Amino acid sequence: MFSELPLALFTTCASIGAGAFIVHACDMLTQKDSADSSQGACEGAESQRLISYMALPLVVTVAGFIAAFFHLAQVSHAMYVFANVGSSPLSNEILVGCIATLVAFIYWILVIRRVITGQTRKWCVAVVAVCEVLFVLFMGFAYMMPTIPTWNTIASPLQMLGLSLVGGQALYAVALGIARTSVTRVAGTVLLVSSLIGTLCAIGGLGIQMMITNGLANPLVDGSLLASETMPICIGASVLLVVALGLGVARSRSSYHTSIVAGQMCVSFAGVLCARFVFYALALSAGIALIY
Amino acid sequence: MVQYAFHFDGTRCTGCKTCEMACKDYKDLRVGIAYRKVYEVTVGETTKDAQGYISTQCVSYPLSMSCNHCDEAACVHVCPTSAMHKDKETGLVSVDTSKCIGCGYCHMACPYNAPKVDREKGHSVKCDGCAERVSAGEMPICVRACPARALSFGEASKMSLQGERGNIAPLCDPSYTNPNLYITPSKDALPANDMSAKIVNPLEVL
Numbered sequence: 001m002f003s004e005l006p007l008a009l010f011t012t013c014a015s016i017g018a019g020a021f022i023v024h025a026c027d028m029l030t031q032k033d034s035a036d037s038s039q040g041a042c043e044g045a046e047s048q049r050l051i052s053y054m055a056l057p058l059v060v061t062v063a064g065f066i067a068a069f070f071h072l073a074q075v076s077h078a079m080y081v082f083a084n085v086g087s088s089p090l091s092n093e094i095l096v097g098c099i100a101t102l103v104a105f106i107y108w109i110l111v112i113r114r115v116i117t118g119q120t121r122k123w124c125v126a127v128v129a130v131c132e133v134l135f136v137l138f139m140g141f142a143y144m145m146p147t148i149p150t151w152n153t154i155a156s157p158l159q160m161l162g163l164s165l166v167g168g169q170a171l172y173a174v175a176l177g178i179a180r181t182s183v184t185r186v187a188g189t190v191l192l193v194s195s196l197i198g199t200l201c202a203i204g205g206l207g208i209q210m211m212i213t214n215g216l217a218n219p220l221v222d223g224s225l226l227a228s229e230t231m232p233i234c235i236g237a238s239v240l241l242v243v244a245l246g247l248g249v250a251r252s253r254s255s256y257h258t259s260i261v262a263g264q265m266c267v268s269f270a271g272v273l274c275a276r277f278v279f280y281a282l283a284l285s286a287g288i289a290l291i292y
Numbered sequence: 293m294v295q296y297a298f299h300f301d302g303t304r305c306t307g308c309k310t311c312e313m314a315c316k317d318y319k320d321l322r323v324g325i326a327y328r329k330v331y332e333v334t335v336g337e338t339t340k341d342a343q344g345y346i347s348t349q350c351v352s353y354p355l356s357m358s359c360n361h362c363d364e365a366a367c368v369h370v371c372p373t374s375a376m377h378k379d380k381e382t383g384l385v386s387v388d389t390s391k392c393i394g395c396g397y398c399h400m401a402c403p404y405n406a407p408k409v410d411r412e413k414g415h416s417v418k419c420d421g422c423a424e425r426v427s428a429g430e431m432p433i434c435v436r437a438c439p440a441r442a443l444s445f446g447e448a449s450k451m452s453l454q455g456e457r458g459n460i461a462p463l464c465d466p467s468y469t470n471p472n473l474y475i476t477p478s479k480d481a482l483p484a485n486d487m488s489a490k491i492v493n494p495l496e497v498l
Contacts, residue, residue, distance in 0.1 A: 088397075219491050
């Protein structure tokens with residue numbers, strides 16, 4: 001399980017970075033237009049400070065990609081990774097991830113330079129959100145191989161989406177805090193709702209995967225034994241995700257106190273990383289391959 | 293295009309592992325890497341009754357298997373770089389080491405434990421059906437080495453006349469990848485997908 005640390009870090013960091021942009025988009029899209037008709041929504045000094053610190057999710061996503069390189073045995077051939085787009089789930093994932101990160105980066109640049117404002121900015125952030133959602137889903141699809149039945153279910157992308165929202169809203173709250181942006185009621189609701197949905201999807205996805213693993217076996221491994229051995233980490237991950245949700249509620253009631261924001265980020269990151277380790281541990285081949 | 297296949301005769305195999313050693317020697321494989329493996333498959337149990345009498349229903353049979361050069365090879369499907377590819381002339385699956393990134397997806401996807409990432413070499417490694425010997429009109433080294441003549445190699449259309457496709461435990465349902473491995477099962481062999489058959493030499497083959 002821990003031999004997949006580079007992949008676990010990739011799927012943790014990249015999903016959290018993507019999730020932060022998804023939550024940011026939800027925040028921007030739910031904001032009302034300014035009363036000043038010469039300014040669109042999301043204008044103003046606070047918004048510009050916030051967009052500066054949206055570099056943080058970009059950095060976290062890129063850090064995830066860098067971690068993935070440590071998984072490879074031959075990094076120098078990395079550019080061939082797009083050779084099998086359309087057939088290889090991994091090629092598809094990397095392509096969609098690169099496009100999503102590039103689109104987010106371009107959005108970030110255009111907003112900082114005030115090239116796009118108002119309604120145009122809202123359209124652009126919606127495109128960013130769609131790209132990032134696709135990236136997160138493709139991270140889940142990448143593991144859906146018919147010969148690994150415990151991974152070949154809807155639980156894989158469901159978990160990824162959930163974990164991206166859990167970590168993403170925590171990272172977005174950090175950006176809001178560093179930017180000293182006042183959190184509107186709408187933004188606060190967006191953060192809480194995304195945290196709740198994320199937690200439910202993540203824990204639900206883990207639960208589905210656990211149940212499926214428990215009922216399967218191959219000539220090498222009994223799925224029920226695998227599930228029971230992984231249960232402590234699964235419970236730990238679930239507890240961390242629920243604690244992160246609780247800290248999110250506390251955060252909203254404490255006017256975003258720095259220590260609670262930071263604490264929620266740390267707990268969210270740990271919960272997402274543990275959940276990824278559980279995912280890799282529950283790999284059960286249909287045949288006689290011992291994956292880890 | 294000719295699809296080549298292996299035939300394994302379970303009624304002849306003694307589990308001597310000469311095939312495995314011949315391959316390791318011919319390919320100069322280091323400790324820990326084997327392209328062909330002999331799985332020791334055991335079914336049943338030994339019990340002791342209340343009077344202390346011991347009885348056994350244990351049976352064991354060997355299965356020699358390398359890469360099955362499947363029709364729908366999972367490794368080829370998931371490979372992001374197309375390094376893992378199926379030869380158009382022979383149907384043999386091999387690794388293009390100039391493209392392989394060693395991501396291990398082939399190892400994860402293959403249900404027959406064929407490809408592995410050799411981190412020392414920096415790429416995936418597996419049986420290539422001794423493609424260079426086959427192109428010279430010779431048999432793969434494992435087939436030539438088998439003292440019991442338990443292994444055959446040739447066109448899939450001919451091998452399929454000798455046995456059924458991947459049909460014994462501990463192998464999975466052949467419909468996953470349609471392996472080009474045709475088997476004549478031994479008397480004690482269980483059908484594919486039967487989970488009561490266990491591999492009892494996992495440290496050796498995995």
